[in-house]
Amino acid sequence: MTNSIADLEQSDCFLITGTNTTENHPVISTFIKRAVTQRGAKLILADPRNIELAKFATVWLRHKPGTDVAWINGLMNVIVSEGLLNEKFIAERTENVEALKETVKKYTPEYVEKITGIPAEDLKKAARLYATSPASAIVYAMGITQHINGTDNVKSLANLSMITGQIGRPGTGVNPLRGQNNVQGACDMGCLPGTLPAYKKVVEAAERKPFEDAWGTALPDKPGLTIPKILDAAEHGTVKALMIMGENPMMSDPDLDHVEKALKKLDVLVVQDIFPNETTAFAHVVLPSTGWAEKDGTFSNTERRVQRVRKAVQKPGEALDDWQILSLIAGKLGANWNYTSPKDIMDEINKVTPSYAGITYDRIEKAGIQWPCPNTEHPGTPILHSAAFTRGKGLFSVCEHIPPAEETDKKFPFVLTTGRILYQYHTATMSRRSKGLVSRTPDAFIEVNPADAEKLGITQGDMVDVSSRRGSIRVSAEVSNKCDKGVVFIPFHYTEAAVNKLTNKAIDPVANIPEYKVCAVNVRKAK
Amino acid sequence: MVLTIDGIKCEFTQGQTVYEVAKENGVYIPVLCHHEQIKPVGACRVCVVEVEKARSLIASCAMPAEDGMIVYTNTERVLKARKLAVELLLTQGHHNCITCESSGNCVLQDLVYSLGIDTPRFNEPEKLKELEQANEMIVRDMNKCVLCGLCVRACNEVQVNQVLDYAGRGPTASVGPAFGLTYENSDCVFCGECVRICPVGALIEKQGRFKGRGKDLELVRTTCGYCGVGCQMDVNVKDGKIVKVTTPREDAPAPNNGSLCIKGRFGYDFVSNPERLTKPMIRVGGELKEATWDEAISYVAEKLGSIKKQSGPDAIAGFSSARCTNEENYLFQKFLRAVVGTNNVDHCARL
Numbered sequence: 001m002t003n004s005i006a007d008l009e010q011s012d013c014f015l016i017t018g019t020n021t022t023e024n025h026p027v028i029s030t031f032i033k034r035a036v037t038q039r040g041a042k043l044i045l046a047d048p049r050n051i052e053l054a055k056f057a058t059v060w061l062r063h064k065p066g067t068d069v070a071w072i073n074g075l076m077n078v079i080v081s082e083g084l085l086n087e088k089f090i091a092e093r094t095e096n097v098e099a100l101k102e103t104v105k106k107y108t109p110e111y112v113e114k115i116t117g118i119p120a121e122d123l124k125k126a127a128r129l130y131a132t133s134p135a136s137a138i139v140y141a142m143g144i145t146q147h148i149n150g151t152d153n154v155k156s157l158a159n160l161s162m163i164t165g166q167i168g169r170p171g172t173g174v175n176p177l178r179g180q181n182n183v184q185g186a187c188d189m190g191c192l193p194g195t196l197p198a199y200k201k202v203v204e205a206a207e208r209k210p211f212e213d214a215w216g217t218a219l220p221d222k223p224g225l226t227i228p229k230i231l232d233a234a235e236h237g238t239v240k241a242l243m244i245m246g247e248n249p250m251m252s253d254p255d256l257d258h259v260e261k262a263l264k265k266l267d268v269l270v271v272q273d274i275f276p277n278e279t280t281a282f283a284h285v286v287l288p289s290t291g292w293a294e295k296d297g298t299f300s301n302t303e304r305r306v307q308r309v310r311k312a313v314q315k316p317g318e319a320l321d322d323w324q325i326l327s328l329i330a331g332k333l334g335a336n337w338n339y340t341s342p343k344d345i346m347d348e349i350n351k352v353t354p355s356y357a358g359i360t361y362d363r364i365e366k367a368g369i370q371w372p373c374p375n376t377e378h379p380g381t382p383i384l385h386s387a388a389f390t391r392g393k394g395l396f397s398v399c400e401h402i403p404p405a406e407e408t409d410k411k412f413p414f415v416l417t418t419g420r421i422l423y424q425y426h427t428a429t430m431s432r433r434s435k436g437l438v439s440r441t442p443d444a445f446i447e448v449n450p451a452d453a454e455k456l457g458i459t460q461g462d463m464v465d466v467s468s469r470r471g472s473i474r475v476s477a478e479v480s481n482k483c484d485k486g487v488v489f490i491p492f493h494y495t496e497a498a499v500n501k502l503t504n505k506a507i508d509p510v511a512n513i514p515e516y517k518v519c520a521v522n523v524r525k526a527k
Numbered sequence: 528m529v530l531t532i533d534g535i536k537c538e539f540t541q542g543q544t545v546y547e548v549a550k551e552n553g554v555y556i557p558v559l560c561h562h563e564q565i566k567p568v569g570a571c572r573v574c575v576v577e578v579e580k581a582r583s584l585i586a587s588c589a590m591p592a593e594d595g596m597i598v599y600t601n602t603e604r605v606l607k608a609r610k611l612a613v614e615l616l617l618t619q620g621h622h623n624c625i626t627c628e629s630s631g632n633c634v635l636q637d638l639v640y641s642l643g644i645d646t647p648r649f650n651e652p653e654k655l656k657e658l659e660q661a662n663e664m665i666v667r668d669m670n671k672c673v674l675c676g677l678c679v680r681a682c683n684e685v686q687v688n689q690v691l692d693y694a695g696r697g698p699t700a701s702v703g704p705a706f707g708l709t710y711e712n713s714d715c716v717f718c719g720e721c722v723r724i725c726p727v728g729a730l731i732e733k734q735g736r737f738k739g740r741g742k743d744l745e746l747v748r749t750t751c752g753y754c755g756v757g758c759q760m761d762v763n764v765k766d767g768k769i770v771k772v773t774t775p776r777e778d779a780p781a782p783n784n785g786s787l788c789i790k791g792r793f794g795y796d797f798v799s800n801p802e803r804l805t806k807p808m809i810r811v812g813g814e815l816k817e818a819t820w821d822e823a824i825s826y827v828a829e830k831l832g833s834i835k836k837q838s839g840p841d842a843i844a845g846f847s848s849a850r851c852t853n854e855e856n857y858l859f860q861k862f863l864r865a866v867v868g869t870n871n872v873d874h875c876a877r878l
């Protein structure tokens with residue numbers, strides 16, 4: 001997030017899109033709901049599903065899945081044509097606005113209505129609310145990024161914030177909500193194929209150098225492969241060994257048949273985890289590690305706040321902390337690592353990661369600190385980009401609407417969109433072993449609109465077969481108005497109805513994010 | 528602006544209540560139906576104070592501080608009124624501290640004790656209400672409810688889940704989901720805010736019942752392991768086992784200010800699930816067989832070493848995890864880059 005969670009309580013207007021916040025970031029949703037109900041903040045919701053936040057929305061833009069660039073360009077079209085731009089901000093802080101104006105010209109509310117299904121009047125209303133409120137914040141999540149043009153979606157939101165100057169001040173900003181507890185930290189720590197800790201580029205010799213010095217070895221300068229590409233490479237036999245620390249690709253990745261083929265081709269698959277899961281079933285070596293309550297360390301939350309995780313109970317059996325396991329393997333391969341605790345590792349992180357330099361265990365004993373925090377006197381940074389963008393001037397990059405990779409047709413007439421629910425978490429290895437959570441949502445389901453259900457002869461609780469070009473699963477029907485006609489939703493937590501058997505592995509060319517939010521399926525009552 | 532509380536001159540800013548100013552200046556006024564994150568209603572009369580020139584006693588939690596005001600928090604009149612209020616609350620319900628989970632951690636118990644109420648002058652009701660314990664998360668014991676209304680206001684004002692409401696009047700007054708529904712059958716999402724805020728033992732974490740309370744519990748402050756909000760929470764431990772997860776009732780830290788969702792508050796029991804992996808395993812003849820750490824580590828190192836030698840470092844790849852700590856993720860990429868020699872490292876950020 002560019003801004004802080006607490007900062008949301010200062011917003012006068014929210015544009016919330018691609019996040020079912022009350023279910024997936026429940027506590028953040030309380031900040032938003034309080035602002036709306038107690039301070040009269042406006043809420044623009046753009047979401048294909050009738051999620052809980054729709055109840056709180058001033059305007060709800062219900063677009064067809066996969067049409068985000070179109071409605072965002074549409075908002076900017078209205079803003080330009082009604083003169084609601086922030087000329088001062090544009091002149092001082094940005095470049096390339098002319099190209100943007102040119103691009104959004106054709107995205108008139110009427111044109112956008114045809115693509116997205118959003119009534120032209122609602123779009124206009126939303127544009128005015130967002131542009132003219134004193135402080136408007138954009139909040140988004142995977143509903144924006146999990147598309148073949150996810151990068152364009154994000155850029156379009158950035159354009160919208162810059163053209164109206166709704167960034168860099170309290171209550172504004174472009175705020176992605178990071179899904180899992182430590183996605184932010186895993187990225188910060190360089191678990192990405194192109195970047196070292198603190199996003200230093202592996203291809204830049206000067207950025208590699210401090211790490212080469214600190215680690216006492218030359219480092220590879222060619223960017224590595226992303227997860228989808230690694231799986232492709234495994235299937236083709238060019239990647240032969242895969243180490244997995246706490247991931248479950250046999251549930252979480254698109255097109256599971258393909259994942260299975262890839263994993264089976266490996267010479268060696270090593271999995272460190274806390275439970276047997278769909279992926280350990282293919283492992284050659286399984287190493288028991290410790291879970292959240294059994295280890296010390298830090299997580300970085302979605303607002304870049306680095307906070308302590310503390311050991312509360314003993315680890316089971318012979319399990320070891322993941323850092324200990326890695327140290328053992330590294331040692332066997334000749335490395336000379338001498339970490340005795342997670343704190344030792346953090347001391348090294350402080351030295352080599354400029355944005356974490358001042359975030360020591362001592363300083364975060366009581367309360368976390370938000371990076372960048374360049375030294376131990378620095379209080380941390382609640383708002384990013386308040387004086388300038390990372391690259392200096394904010395660049396408007398031009399994006400055009402493109403259709404999703406797979407469109408509906410006669411054989412597969414429904415759009416399937418996937419996601420999470422309040423009571424489960426990701427591949428559910430933890431949440432489906434929690435009594436309370438299981439009691440709320442024991443089984444997989446598909447949300448079907450009542451009109452579609454009637455046409456298909458499906459009633460509440462019926463078992464239905466859902467199939468795509470890649471596979472088929474059986475789930476029970478949840479007939480409700482949550483999905484619009486022609487759209488169905490299935491959460492991805494359930495192994496017995498693993499929706500990623502159906503999803504499409506088409507990816508965004510830049511971010512390599514798969515298009516989980518749109519694929520074409522057929523739905524039939526099970527025989 | 529300045530007011531005087533028990534002879535102490537206290538500066539304050541416009542909009543502060545007498546209670547807030549007193550607290551800031553170290554003067555203790557007990558409260559029951561008041562909470563710092565919730566709009567005051569001044570209903571329970573426990574926080575009454577005497578204000579010079581005012582005829583009746585005043586609920587300090589709802590009284591805006593005024594310049595020149597002279598306040599007494601401890602006069603005989605105040606203590607008498609406070610005692611009466613607490614005695615009435617005590618006898619409205621059935622308070623069996625012996626088995627109550629909140630014993631040692633209860634606002635009512637503390638009040639009764641500090642006011643020296645030996646035996647209440649009124650009788651407790653004889654008929655006990657049945658516990659509601661149909662769901663796996665929360666037990667409701669309405670015998671202990673003092674009708675402070677904090678749960679209703681927390682559900683509506685803090686979490687904005689709009690589930691709880693008041694019903695009835697006088698002796699039939701109650702709190703709960705609308706239409707007398709149970710938690711289970713209402714729209715309750717089991718965030719547990721009402722449990723956190725309840726000053727007595729009327730709303731209780733079900734799985735922690737009879738597993739430890741009060742001083743028996745060691746509280747370990749940590750960060751939630753589920754979503755990216757990073758809520759701060761206290762894991763309550765007794766005899767090496769997790770009893771429950773709580774958040775501080777007051778002065779709770781950012782980012783969540785004491786709020787959690789069902790996953791954070793009630794989703795911890797996977798930790799002690801018997802299916803946990805406890806021994807290294809190596810696949811032999813198609814089956815995973817238990818091995819020693821030495822065997823497993825040697826096997827991995829040997830395989831990685833020989834693949835690197837034959838096919839180069841880029842034939843090796845690693846997926847790290849957004850569920851692991853920064854320290855573990857840092858080490859994972861360092862391992863692949865500095866020890867193996869490849870940039871083939873990624874994690875589930877996209878999934």
Ligand code: SF4
Nearest residue numbers: 682715717718719721
């Ligand atoms: S658990 Fe949460 S939603 Fe349910 S009644 Fe309590 S405060 Fe309301």
Ligand code: SF4
Nearest residue numbers: 672673675676678725
């Ligand atoms: S249940 Fe607890 S919080 Fe709710 S009114 Fe009763 S005593 Fe107050």
Ligand code: SF4
Nearest residue numbers: 751753754758788791
């Ligand atoms: S308690 Fe809920 S909202 Fe808070 S971090 Fe955990 S999962 Fe997220």
